[in-house]
Structures are given as C-alpha cells and as structure tokens.
Amino acid sequence: MRRDVFQAIADPTRRAIITLIAVQAMTPNAIADNFNTTRQAVSKHLRILTECALVKQEQQGREIYYSLALDKMKEIDHWLEQFRSIWENRFNQLDQVLLTLQKNENE
Amino acid sequence: MRRDVFQAIADPTRRAIITLIAVQAMTPNAIADNFNTTRQAVSKHLRILTECALVKQEQQGREIYYSLALDKMKEIDHWLEQFRSIWENRFNQLDQVLLTLQKNENE
DNA sequence: TATATTTGCAACCAATTGGTTTCGCAAATA
C-alpha cells in the first residue's frame, strides 16, 4: 500500500482535515466534529495522512493530537516549481511580443 | 462523475503526462510512446485531464494535439497559498524567538 | 475505391477507495 502526498490530497475531506489542523493540533474526535462523518472515518483519513508523513501525532494521555507537517506540504510546492518557471517564461515571451509591437508603433 | 484538479494529479502516470505536455503539445500516440501503457489507457487519462480542464486539445487533421492548461495548474498553487502564509508566519515567530534569545544573551 | 492510421468510446475486469459496524485496548473517572 504505497502512499504519496498527491494521493493524500486528492480527497476533499482529507484536504479539509489538513486545513483544519494546519492552524492547531486536534484530536480525531475534535476533527470529526467539524465534518459529517464518524470518528472512525476520520481516523482512516488520518492514517493515510500519517503514512505519507503529511501529519504528525503527539500522544497526551489517552488523547492523540494530530498536526500538519508543513514541510511535507512543500513537496507539492516543489512539484509545481517546474510549471511556475514555464508560465513565467510564457509571460516573458508575451512581454517580448508586446514590447516589439510597442516599438513598431513608435516608429 | 465529478472531477477536480487534485484528483487528476493523484495518479503518477497523469502527473508524468502533465509534465510531458507542459513543454509542447503532443498526440495520444506520441504520449503513449513515453510510457509502459497502451494508447487507450493514455486516452482515458487524457479524458480525465480534459474533464477537469487541465488539458486543452487542438485537432489537426486526424491527429489531436494535447497541451497543458497552465492557468488551471495555478489552482493548486492557490490552494497552497494558505499554508505558505502559515509556514512563513512560523518562521517569523521563530525569528522572534531567536531575536529574544540573542537579546537576553547580550544583557 | 480499398486500405491503413489515429482516435474516442463502451463494455468489461481486478484492485482500490471511502465509508460503516464491530471489536479490543488503554487511560480517565465514578
């Protein structure tokens, strides 16, 4: 059962969980209260998120607090990097076109 | 059958296709040549990518050229925005802590 | 015109998914 970050964020509930615990660590029950699902379903999502290291857990008595591993989120950011450079290049090319047009207009 | 960008990029083959056609438009057969799958499998992936508007097609005779809709990729970038602000804040808070420590050391 | 190529689409299949219910364990509380 291989997990990766992209598969983890594919599910909308999981994305909502991520947003929720990004601000502050929460227990599975507390997370479930925010959705229309059972604790068990949330627990399953948390397992998937844990398996791909998107989430950290901290035990406190019988409660387990889950929080987001922000650095892991940067993996997605890193993947986008390649396209960012492309779309910036496209804009630069467009800039060139516009500059040339402008130049021709002034002549 | 609802599609969204996050589900589209969940599949590794689909991510590879995206990277491939980001540089230049390609036909399904040409794309399939780069992978260990059949043309039909690629075609199915392209359908999914088209359904969520991640991909544009341009017919040329009997060939169809697929290219990446770069602006749609920005949707993912936009979702990451919220976390980017959090991790920048965390760094700022860390900076504050370091500054305070430094200040106390100097006293 | 007959044939080959490029493609999308439907039918089908095994594997995976997100969800539920049920269970057992450990920690808190009566």
Next chain:
DNA sequence: TATTTGCGAAACCAATTGGTTGCAAATATA
C-alpha cells in the same frame, strides 16, 4: 473496582479506479 471515554484496527460493503479488449468514425494514403 467498574464504567466511561478516546483511540486504532479488522471485517465488510458499495462505488470508483486504472487498466484491458473490441469497436466505429474520421482522415490519410495506395
């Protein structure tokens, strides 16, 4: 000690997934 609470894990289920094969339509080529 007995009960409640918080949790993960297993068993199960319907729906979806990624993949296959087979077909028909349209374009190109002989």
